[in-house]
Amino acid sequence: MHAMTEHDYRCGFVAVVGRPNVGKSTLVNGMVGRKLSITSNRPQTTRHRILGIATSGTSQIAFVDTPGIHRRHLRALNRYMNRVASRALIGVDLVIMVVEASGWVPDDDHILARIGTERGPVVLVLNKIDRVKHRGAMLPVLGDTARRYDFAAAVPVCARTGENLDRLRSVVEARMPPGPPAFPKEQLTDRSEAFLAAEIVREKLIRRLGQELPHRLTVEVERFDEQERRTVINVLVWVERKQHKAIVIGKDGGRLKDAGTAARLDVARMLGRPVHLEIWVKVREGWSDDERALRGLGFAE
Numbered sequence: 001m002h003a004m005t006e007h008d009y010r011c012g013f014v015a016v017v018g019r020p021n022v023g024k025s026t027l028v029n030g031m032v033g034r035k036l037s038i039t040s041n042r043p044q045t046t047r048h049r050i051l052g053i054a055t056s057g058t059s060q061i062a063f064v065d066t067p068g069i070h071r072r073h074l075r076a077l078n079r080y081m082n083r084v085a086s087r088a089l090i091g092v093d094l095v096i097m098v099v100e101a102s103g104w105v106p107d108d109d110h111i112l113a114r115i116g117t118e119r120g121p122v123v124l125v126l127n128k129i130d131r132v133k134h135r136g137a138m139l140p141v142l143g144d145t146a147r148r149y150d151f152a153a154a155v156p157v158c159a160r161t162g163e164n165l166d167r168l169r170s171v172v173e174a175r176m177p178p179g180p181p182a183f184p185k186e187q188l189t190d191r192s193e194a195f196l197a198a199e200i201v202r203e204k205l206i207r208r209l210g211q212e213l214p215h216r217l218t219v220e221v222e223r224f225d226e227q228e229r230r231t232v233i234n235v236l237v238w239v240e241r242k243q244h245k246a247i248v249i250g251k252d253g254g255r256l257k258d259a260g261t262a263a264r265l266d267v268a269r270m271l272g273r274p275v276h277l278e279i280w281v282k283v284r285e286g287w288s289d290d291e292r293a294l295r296g297l298g299f300a301e
């Protein structure tokens, strides 16, 4: 047996790509073992590039969570998200492409085409195996995907429960370049606590809204104040129309209150201390198709 030396350590960057809703953010959270990136079955849940850093005794792997690539309704916000998703591929050591285990769909071809061929190995993750009735049903899907691209590996997982993520970790780790850790070992992300808190507020709201409004809503931290006993956070929720504001607030303020309570509990758990959270909903007409408004709201590359 030989002792682990500095030369055996591996460190690298992995971009996680795929069409919207396949479970990219759930997967990154699972690999890090902490919820960093918000998830929902609504469109545009992930809008920014978010690093999830998984450090072990043998490796440090920085997973780059990305927005899904959008092909329709290209407002300024969608174009921003597409740029973020494309740039996330630059300089990574490996790409994880996530598809649903139930089978390849035409939009997956579009993602594959955007990955290109000069990005190093591409590992295919077949997610949501919990929805596949029996394992035998996976065989034709695996055969089909193998014909589409020379994937370095294909790993079926359930990101939601963590099933088979160990296997994925070793498949990825084996392909990371040797090198010392790039981040301190306790660092889990490149994002601030204020950013993560605002994202949690957005998650709680969009999970309580229909399919359309989540596009039209964004969050901004106005105050993040670490006091002696608690952290005081003020969040602004921006919508595009008066009617949207009424929907977000809900009857007798019920929806906002409910989302606020859920968000406060999650943020307090994340920070490990009590949180006082206030949320205001404001209208800013057309913010999602206005480059300048977007930059002011934190959509800057």
Ligand SMILES: Nc1nc2c(ncn2[C@@H]2O[C@H](COP(=O)(O)OP(=O)(O)O)[C@@H](O)[C@H]2O)c(=O)[nH]1
Pocket (backbone or CB within 6 Å): 018, 019, 020, 021, 022, 023, 024, 025, 026, 027, 038, 039, 040, 041, 045, 046, 068, 127, 128, 129, 130, 131, 157, 158, 159, 160, 161
């Ligand atoms: N059944 C099932 N649902 C999952 C799994 N992974 C993610 N989901 C759900 O799929 C939806 C989209 O997940 P998300 O991580 O936000 O997808 P993203 O848009 O690719 O980042 C959410 O409702 C998740 O809870 C899984 O392994 N099984």
Ligand SMILES: [Mg+2]
Pocket (backbone or CB within 6 Å): 024, 025, 026, 037, 038, 039, 045, 046, 066, 067, 068
């Ligand atoms: Mg996501």
